[in-house]
Amino acid sequence: MRSIESRTGRGLPRTLLSLSWISCAVLLGSGLGSAAERPRIYAITGATVMVAPGRTIQNGTVVLRDGLIEAVGANAAVPPDAVEIDGSGRFVHAGWIDADRNLGFGSPPADAPGGAAAAPAGAPRREETPTGAVHPISRIHPEARARDRLLPFTGDRKKDMERIRNLGFTVVLATPGEGILRGTSAAILLADDRPVADVILRDDVAQHAAFERGRFGQGYPTSLMGTLAALRQALLDAERYRTWTTRYAANPLGMNRPEQHAAWVALAPVLDRSRKLIFSTSDPRDTLLADELGREFDLDVAVSSASHEWEIAGRLAKAGRPLIVSVAFPDKPEVKENDEALEASRDEMRRYVEAASGPARLDAAGVRFALSLRGLKNPADFPKQMRKLIEAGLREDVALGALTTVPAGILGIERMAGTLEPGKIANLVVADGPPFGEETKLRQVFVDGVQYEIEVKEKPKGDPNAVVDPRGEWSVLIEIGGRAIPRVWTIAGEKGAYSGTAETQGGTVTFDSVSLEGNALTVVFPARGEFGSRSATVTGTRTSGPGGGGR
Numbered sequence: 001m002r003s004i005e006s007r008t009g010r011g012l013p014r015t016l017l018s019l020s021w022i023s024c025a026v027l028l029g030s031g032l033g034s035a036a037e038r039p040r041i042y043a044i045t046g047a048t049v050m051v052a053p054g055r056t057i058q059n060g061t062v063v064l065r066d067g068l069i070e071a072v073g074a075n076a077a078v079p080p081d082a083v084e085i086d087g088s089g090r091f092v093h094a095g096w097i098d099a100d101r102n103l104g105f106g107s108p109p110a111d112a113p114g115g116a117a118a119a120p121a122g123a124p125r126r127e128e129t130p131t132g133a134v135h136p137i138s139r140i141h142p143e144a145r146a147r148d149r150l151l152p153f154t155g156d157r158k159k160d161m162e163r164i165r166n167l168g169f170t171v172v173l174a175t176p177g178e179g180i181l182r183g184t185s186a187a188i189l190l191a192d193d194r195p196v197a198d199v200i201l202r203d204d205v206a207q208h209a210a211f212e213r214g215r216f217g218q219g220y221p222t223s224l225m226g227t228l229a230a231l232r233q234a235l236l237d238a239e240r241y242r243t244w245t246t247r248y249a250a251n252p253l254g255m256n257r258p259e260q261h262a263a264w265v266a267l268a269p270v271l272d273r274s275r276k277l278i279f280s281t282s283d284p285r286d287t288l289l290a291d292e293l294g295r296e297f298d299l300d301v302a303v304s305s306a307s308h309e310w311e312i313a314g315r316l317a318k319a320g321r322p323l324i325v326s327v328a329f330p331d332k333p334e335v336k337e338n339d340e341a342l343e344a345s346r347d348e349m350r351r352y353v354e355a356a357s358g359p360a361r362l363d364a365a366g367v368r369f370a371l372s373l374r375g376l377k378n379p380a381d382f383p384k385q386m387r388k389l390i391e392a393g394l395r396e397d398v399a400l401g402a403l404t405t406v407p408a409g410i411l412g413i414e415r416m417a418g419t420l421e422p423g424k425i426a427n428l429v430v431a432d433g434p435p436f437g438e439e440t441k442l443r444q445v446f447v448d449g450v451q452y453e454i455e456v457k458e459k460p461k462g463d464p465n466a467v468v469d470p471r472g473e474w475s476v477l478i479e480i481g482g483r484a485i486p487r488v489w490t491i492a493g494e495k496g497a498y499s500g501t502a503e504t505q506g507g508t509v510t511f512d513s514v515s516l517e518g519n520a521l522t523v524v525f526p527a528r529g530e531f532g533s534r535s536a537t538v539t540g541t542r543t544s545g546p547g548g549g550g551r
Contacts, residue, residue, distance in 0.1 A: 001253060002136065007179070009233035015277075015424055019406045020162075023307055029163065029178075040451070041065045041066070041079060041081050041082040041083065042063070042084075042085060042449075043061060043062070043078040043082040043083070044061065044062045044064075044082050044085045044087045044088060044090070044430060045084060045085070045087055045465070046061070046087045046088045047060055047090070047430070048060070048063070048314065048434075049092045049420060050092065050094075050400065050435070051421065052094075052401075052404070052418075052419040052420070052421075053397040053401040053404070053405060057072070057073065057074050059073075059074060060072065060073060060092075061073050061074070061075075061076040061077075061078065061087075061427045062079075062092055062428070063076055063078070063082060064426040064446065064449050065079070065082075065107070066182055067426055067449030067450075067451075068214075068423060068424065068446045069423065069424050069425075069426050070212075070422060071423060071426075072343075072420050074451070076493075082135075085430070089432060090430050090431065090432060091430075091432075091434055091435065091440075092417055092428055092431075093146070093400065093420070093432050093435055094417070094418055094428055095168060095169065095170025095171065095404075095417070095428055096167070096168045096404065096431075096445070097171045097173075097370075097404060097407040097408055097413075098169055098173065098326045098372050098374075098410070098427075099172055099304070099407040099410050100175055100278075100304045100372045100374045101164070101173060101175070101372065101374060102174065102175055102177075105517070107414060111408040115255045118355075119200055131195070135234070135261075135263045137180070137220060137221075137230055138219065138418060139178070139179045139181075139212055139214075139219075139221075139230075140179065140180050140181045140234055141179055141263065142179065142182070142183055142184075142234075143206055143263055144176050144179075144182065144183025145176075145186070146174045146175060146176050146183065146184060146185045147174075147186045147196070147200060147204075148184045148204070149176075151196065152173060152196055153190070153193065153194070153199070154192075154193055158192055158193070159240025161190050161192075164190060165445055165447065166442065166445070167380075167382050167383070169190060169373075169428035170428075170445065170446075170447045171187055171188065171189060171190070171201060171411075171417055171427060172187075172188060173185050173186070173187050173188075173205060173206075173407075174186050174188050175208055175278075175363065178212065179210070179212060180209060180210060180211070180227055180231060180234075181208075181209050181234060181263070181267070181402070182209060183208065184203075184275070185204075185205045185206050185208060185278075186201075186203050186204070186205060187200070187413055188198050188200055189201055189425075189447055189448050190447055191447045191450060192450075197384060201413060201416065201417070201425075202416075203354065204269075204275065204482065205275075205276070205412060206277065206278045206302070206411075207269075207270045207277050207278070208280065209278070209279050209280070209490075210276075210279060210280040210281070210289075211224055211227045211228065211279075211281070211286050211289065211290075212227060213226060213466055223420070228289070228293075231293065232296075233291070233457050234263070234351050235267065235270075235271070235297050237445060238263070238270075238271055239271055239297075241258060241259075241265075241373060242264070242268050244258045244272060245258045248519045266472040269301075272297070273299065275298045276300045276301070276302055276412070277294065277299050277300065277301050277302075278299065278301075278302045278304055278324070279302075279304065280303075280304045281304070281305050281306055281308055282306045284305075284308050284309050285460075287303050287306075287312070287321075287323075288312065288315065290303050290321075291303075291321055294505075298402070301398065302323070302324065302410055303324070304323075304324040304374065305323050305326075307325050307326045307329075307330075307355070307358060308329065308330075308351050308358070309323055309325070309358070310354075310357070310358035310359070310361040313362050313367055314362050314365055316362070316365070316367045317367050321368070322369065322406065322409070322484035323358060323362065323367060323369040323493055324369070324370045324371075324372050324374075325362070325371055325372065326371075326374045326375040327372065327373065327382060327386065328374070328377070329355040329356065330352050330371075332352055332497055333348045333349055337398065346485075357393055358393035359389050359394045359396075359398075359399075359402070360389070360392055361372070361393075361500070363395065363398045368406055369406065370403070370406040370407035371389075371399070371403055371407075372407075375512055377524070378513045383436070386399060386436050387436055387438060396434075396435070397406075397438060399435075399436060404418045404419065405418045408548045416524055425448060425449075427446060427447055427448065428445075429445050430443050430444040431442070431443060432458060439455075441456045442454050442456075443456070463518045466519035468519045470547075471491050471493070472490070472491060473490050474488070474489045474491065475488060475498070476488070476489050487502055487503060487504065488503040489501070489502050489503075489523070490502075493514070498514035498515065498516060499511065499514055500523060502523075510526065511523045511524055511525060512524040512525065
């Protein structure tokens with residue numbers, strides 16, 4: 001057993017290092033945003049204003065009034081009733097938009113579409129007869145609506161949301177859960193303490209689908225062929241229902257009345273192309289399959305992809321379908337043992353090594369794509385991930401568009417958000433440097449004209465030149481609310497790919513991520529773990545273990 005230690009001075013005894021969460025304000029984002037206030041009148045002056053990708057105004061002014069952008073320009077007048085914010089040395093750009101993010105949801109009732117009774121992948125087959133006029137295949141519930149599961153951003157949900165907003169995100173697409181045809185999504189504002197109705201920017205944005213199937217004994221379908229057949233049949237049934245109901249409404253005499261089927265009603269806007277169909281895929285071949293299905297039924301299709309679509313960039317460019325690409329990279333294949341190396345496929349290795357260059361390749365091929373936090377274990381890694389994409393060749397203007405104008409277009413909110421133009425919603429970010437700069441820190445985020453200050457505090461760095469090996473078992477004291485809580489952390493892995501666990505009251509918890517800079521060890525607890533999704537930085541010297549001495 002080792003202890004995380006620090007010396008307070010020469011000759012003083014070594015003591016257990018105490019980790020102070022400081023009300024989670026330094027590293028967490030839960031105390032970073034100020035309390036929401038009513039929209040006011042602001043004028044940000046003397047800033048570098050990035051109106052849209054490729055359009056920048058030096059020494060510009062942005063005027064906000066009652067939740068809308070009133071004026072933007074180098075010569076925009078400052079209203080006498082405005083609160084003036086000095087933007088000297090600041091960069092102002094539109095707030096980021098995430099086109100695929102589950103946020104703000106409560107659990108649906110068990111018998112609701114998409115609820116526990118819907119038997120998602122991996123769950124047992126539904127045994128009881130569902131209530132209501134639902135589809136006989138439990139994974140098909142296009143009538144489900146994300147808005148019906150949304151809850152206000154208060155309490156713990158507010159903390160989770162603030163972590164995303166403090167990265168510059170102002171709008172996310174709340175997407176439905178599991179299923180083949182999953183239901184419709186809602187574009188929502190990341191605003192504090194407001195009723196759900198006030199944060200919905202656009203309802204029923206898109207219908208969502210996936211090639212989901214269960215294992216043997218979990219109910220039909222259990223194969224990709226079966227899933228594709230179920231999807232096609234659902235669309236054909238919806239087409240037939242639309243024709244039938246139209247004719248029956250015109251003249252019901254002599255006709256059997258059509259069934260009142262919520263699933264077919266929900267698919268009607270998809271069939272007439274007034275509502276986008278967004279597929280979630282886990283393989284590039286599934287993305288091509290989604291495109292084929294879209295062409296077969298003449299649908300407006302987009303794809304939230306597995307992020308390997310750069311492998312088929314040329315074919316996607318010809319298809320013309322927009323993508324939603326995660327900024328997360330695949331996990332490093334395990335190859336330390338001979339058996340593991342044999343099991344790691346060439347595709348896995350290539351995808352890991354070349355992941356950062358994927359968006360640049362899509363751009364070079366002419367594929368339109370948005371970027372999303374989906375799949376990123378620690379959202380705080382978002383700025384670092386963006387810099388990796390840019391270092392791998394992604395143009396900064398394209399990166400800016402992939403977080404603003406492109407997702408706004410996919411979600412159908414381009415007339416309301418995505419650029420800094422008069423009349424649009426006042427969703428914007430004020431930072432002390434360019435959007436993807438290594439040292440850039442966000443200072444303020446405006447959502448719907450409400451200002452949220454971001455407190456910038458440096459987390460402890462330790463000695464960046466120290467060379468330590470963190471692997472092993474550590475005794476840790478964590479101070480929360482004046483109480484010192486003893487815990488045991490175990491760190492394993494290798495440089496650049498550390499992992500670890502913590503012994504907690506609820507059992508063993510696996511860290512989402514473990515990183516080491518010099519002798520500063522940072523771990524991230526999983527969401528809903530003992531400390532929620534939290535980061536703590538430990539600075540101290542290793543006392544024993546591989547490669548070093550100790551006591």
